[in-house]
Amino acid sequence: MLRSYIKAARLHRWLARTDCPPAIQECRALFDKVYAPKGAPDPSQELAEDPMDDIFDGIVYCRASTHMGNSQIFFYPNGDKSLTPVAASIKYIYGTLTGEMLFAVQRHLPLDNSRTIDPFSMYPDFPAKLYSTNFQSRLEKAKVSWVVSHFARWAVSDSHIVILSVSRD
Structure with missing residues (x-):
């Protein structure tokens, strides 16, 4: 299989x-x-001239409407590698006039820590984390070079998902 x-x-x-x-x-x-x-x-x-997905360094990135799994990324906000990467979903893939490829992404909302405890926080060697199933309403730009990895997502309830990085590192 x-x-x-x-x-x-x-x-x-x-x-x-x-x-x-x-x-x-x-x-x-x-x-x-x-x-x-x-x-x-x-x-x-879908529009024929609209790129469904792109391959960068052997990794496939897609819009969420094309393939949910390949749209799920961890990236450094504004390219700042001193920050913790955030989980987001690619909504659009587009290019600039200079040929640079960019993603328009929506971040997953973090948990409301006053109401829900992340059970994975007790295991620092296991990089899973509990998130809300909801997304921020605004889109933000993410360069391909800011992307750390894809992530796997598992819905544990209607309002919570577990996210686990699938980084090759």
């Missing part, structure tokens, strides 16, 4: 590349309709 998943992920990644042959890219719409998760947005409704 794992091998099938890996092969499907590689196919999906190849179909998203700009150097994928046009004839094969025509099949992408068919693959997306057949294999898209139930409730996922219809890819044919």
